[in-house]
Amino acid sequence: MLRRVVLQTFRQGLAQSFFKRNAASLSESAVTQHPIETSEEASEKSGSKQKNGDESGNTVVVAPPEFRFMYPEFLPDPTMERRNKLKEKLERMDMLQRRSIIEIPEFYTGSIMAVTVADSNSPNKFARFVGICIQRGGSGLQAWFILRNVVDRQGVEILYEMYCPLIQKIEVLRLERRLDESLLYLRDALPEYSTFPFEMEAERRLNNSVVPINPIKVKLRPRPWLERWERQNLQGVEDLNLPQRYYDRAKEVAKPWEKYDLMLQYRKTIPAEEQEKIYAEVHSQLQQQDLKRKIKRRRGPSSEQ
Amino acid sequence: MNQADLSKLVSALRIAVKPKPRLFASPEGPAGRLRKLKATVTALVKYERIELNYPRAEEAQGYAERLISDAIRNGDCHKHTMEMADYWLDEKQLIHKLFKVLVPRFKEYNSSYTKLVLGPKTYPGYYAGTAILELKGNPFPALQPATQNYHYWLHNVLLDEAKREFRVAKAESNTNLSEPVASKN
Numbered sequence: 001m002l003r004r005v006v007l008q009t010f011r012q013g014l015a016q017s018f019f020k021r022n023a024a025s026l027s028e029s030a031v032t033q034h035p036i037e038t039s040e041e042a043s044e045k046s047g048s049k050q051k052n053g054d055e056s057g058n059t060v061v062v063a064p065p066e067f068r069f070m071y072p073e074f075l076p077d078p079t080m081e082r083r084n085k086l087k088e089k090l091e092r093m094d095m096l097q098r099r100s101i102i103e104i105p106e107f108y109t110g111s112i113m114a115v116t117v118a119d120s121n122s123p124n125k126f127a128r129f130v131g132i133c134i135q136r137g138g139s140g141l142q143a144w145f146i147l148r149n150v151v152d153r154q155g156v157e158i159l160y161e162m163y164c165p166l167i168q169k170i171e172v173l174r175l176e177r178r179l180d181e182s183l184l185y186l187r188d189a190l191p192e193y194s195t196f197p198f199e200m201e202a203e204r205r206l207n208n209s210v211v212p213i214n215p216i217k218v219k220l221r222p223r224p225w226l227e228r229w230e231r232q233n234l235q236g237v238e239d240l241n242l243p244q245r246y247y248d249r250a251k252e253v254a255k256p257w258e259k260y261d262l263m264l265q266y267r268k269t270i271p272a273e274e275q276e277k278i279y280a281e282v283h284s285q286l287q288q289q290d291l292k293r294k295i296k297r298r299r300g301p302s303s304e305q
Numbered sequence: 306m307n308q309a310d311l312s313k314l315v316s317a318l319r320i321a322v323k324p325k326p327r328l329f330a331s332p333e334g335p336a337g338r339l340r341k342l343k344a345t346v347t348a349l350v351k352y353e354r355i356e357l358n359y360p361r362a363e364e365a366q367g368y369a370e371r372l373i374s375d376a377i378r379n380g381d382c383h384k385h386t387m388e389m390a391d392y393w394l395d396e397k398q399l400i401h402k403l404f405k406v407l408v409p410r411f412k413e414y415n416s417s418y419t420k421l422v423l424g425p426k427t428y429p430g431y432y433a434g435t436a437i438l439e440l441k442g443n444p445f446p447a448l449q450p451a452t453q454n455y456h457y458w459l460h461n462v463l464l465d466e467a468k469r470e471f472r473v474a475k476a477e478s479n480t481n482l483s484e485p486v487a488s489k490n
Contacts (some may be wrong), residue, residue, distance in 0.1 A: 068311055075309040080324035137308045257339045260392045262371035263326055263364075269310045271317035272378075 063279035070106045071286070072136075073143030073162065074278055075270045091140040092278070096285050098141075098163045103293055104170055109133050110178030110214060112196055113147060115160050116169040126168060129158055130198045134183035148186055150195040155187065173202045177213045179235035188225040189218045189237075313385070316374040319417040320366060327364050342368055345438075347395045349419070350403060354439035356424055362436040366419050368393065369440075373418045376408050410442050417441070422448050 068075065074095065076088045098104075107113055112132050119127040131147030134157070138144045143162045148155065160167065173196075186194045193216075217238045220229065230240050231250040258264060270278075331337030345365040348355050357365075372393050379386040381404040390400045411418045419440055426434030437448060455461065 072308055072311055077307050078309045079307060080322070139308050143308075255335065257336045260389060261339060262375070262389065262393075263322075263367045265310070265313060266315055266318065266322065266367075266371060267324070267326075268307075269313065269315055272314045273317045275314075 061280055061284065062276055063283035067279045067283055068275055069108075071279075071282075073139055074282055075139060075275060077139045078268055078270055080267065088140070092282055094141060095163060096282060096289075098165075099286070100289055102167065102169070103289075104162055105172045105175075107133060107136075107145070107170075107172050107175065108177045108211060109136060109181055109183055110176055111172050112174040112200065113145075114169075114171045114173055114200075115147065115158075115167060117160075118166045118168055128198070129156075130173065130196055130200055131156075131158070132183070132186070132194060132196060134186055148183075148194050149198075150191045153191070155191070155194060157187075171202060173200050175205060175211060177211055179213065179215060183236070184227065185218065185220065185229050185234060185237055188220050188227075188229065190221060193218045314378070315371070316378050318367065318370050318374065319415075320370055320419070320421075322367060323363075327360055329361070329364070343393055343395060346372065346393050347399060349438055349440065350394060350399045350407070351396065353443035354437060354445055356435055356437050358431055359423065359433040359436040362421055362438040366421050366438055369419055369438075370417060372403070373407055373411055376403055377412055380404075380408075407440070414441070 074092060076083060076091075110133065112130070114128060114130045116126050116128045118125065129147060129149070131149035133145050134148045136143070136145035138161075141163045144159050145162065146157050146159045148157045150156070160170075162170075216236065218236055219238050220240065223242075228246075228250070229237060230242055230246050231253065329338040329341065331341065333340065342361070342365050345355070345357065345361055346369050349365060349369050355362075372389060375386045375389060381387060387400075390403055391397075394400050394403065407418075419438060422437045422439070424435035424437050439445075439448070
């Protein structure tokens with residue numbers, strides 16, 4: 001019988017700093033770098049800033065369409081009872097203010113990241129954790145993401161709040177996407193799929209305009225699992241090889257009509273016109289910050305000479 | 306806190322959308338709710354004006370607006386929009402009507418595409434009363450008169466004349482007050 005690895009999840013403030021760093025890397029199988037674009041993404045990743053003219057002839061500045069994938073936390077919580085334009089505007093101002101101090105890079109579920117947090121209890125006063133982003137959520141200043149890694153054969157997940165002032169540095173070591181938006185199934189997968197060495201270095205992107213999609217299919221451990229993965233239509237897992245009764249029961253329990261429920265979709269999302277307004281408001285500042293950082297990075301090694 | 310779903314781009318609806326949907330309990334459960342709303346939306350697109358109970362009319366209005374706004378935004382070559390049209394319209398010739406008649410009609414609209422008018426509430430009867438749900442630009446005579454106020458109605462003519470007389474009288478009294486010295490001489 002396989003021993004079930006006990007999962008330990010921490011919030012960033014309580015991360016235990018006495019884990020020994022794994023020298024030997026149990027890196028996963030080779031990652032293919034070719035980008036696979038779905039039909040929707042291909043039409044939306046146009047790349048250039050658009051300037052649309054309105055009737056009066058004044059140019060209306062519009063952010064490029066991929067902004068909503070790069071900065072999803074700028075969109076407010078779609079729950080109608082909680083919408084408040086003033087609160088959202090003030091939050092966006094605070095988010096931009098924080099982003100001017102610290103670089104919060106573009107990342108997606110499936111990217112491997114390293115986060116450095118100020119920690120008064122650790123010997124170096126900083127705690128650094130490397131892991132794969134398995135989920136991201138929240139909106140506004142409460143935006144968070146979860147990093148997962150396996151350290152000394154113990155699975156560890158840490159939830160980081162992106163705009164927390166304790167965070168010193170967020171680096172993206174490998175920028176890529178996976179076939180699913182949520183990689184929670186890695187908890188029930190074989191440990192090699194979640195293991196990343198702490199000494200991993202940032203990888204250079206081959207193609208800057210497209211984010212590659214890693215088509216890896218993960219192998220899960222035998223049941224019992226934390227969730228009923230056979231009911232979730234996961235693209236990124238290998239064939240689950242369960243008895244037919246599981247799939248039959250999944251069909252009985254499924255809600256196929258939800259796919260067609262137009263108002264349910266509407267209430268879960270922000271309309272396109274509002275998205276355009278929000279991103280038009282923030283994109284010029286974000287681009288300025290990006291540009292300043294690029295210039296600093298280019299000047300950095302030359303100024304050391 | 307939830308993050309907004311990014312997988313689909315939806316147009317903003319120009320009707321008041323309530324935060325929670327109505328449940329419409331039926332023996333089939335949520336599937337039955339959508340089946341009945343499907344029949345309502347199909348009838349609306351077919352007949353362009355239907356009379357039904359108010360709660361279902363309000364729900365169906367949302368779904369009809371979403372369907373039309375998706376058709377306008379994405380056109381008929383978009384796979385997902387075609388799947389939605391295929392599901393929501395039971396009669397397949399109405400899919401042609403949606404893309405070939407309704408989309409060109411509503412393309413330049415800045416307002417909602419449907420109109421919900423409260424209908425008669427007969428006693429004894431359903432507590433919420435009836436409603437008439439119609440697509441704008443339909444060929445039938447209007448339910449409500451286009452102009453609420455008409456300049457040449459008798460009472461409007463009399464009121465306008467009375468207002469003019471008052472203004473004239475006031476102007477005259479002002480001039481009388483300003484030149485009492487002139488009239489003495």
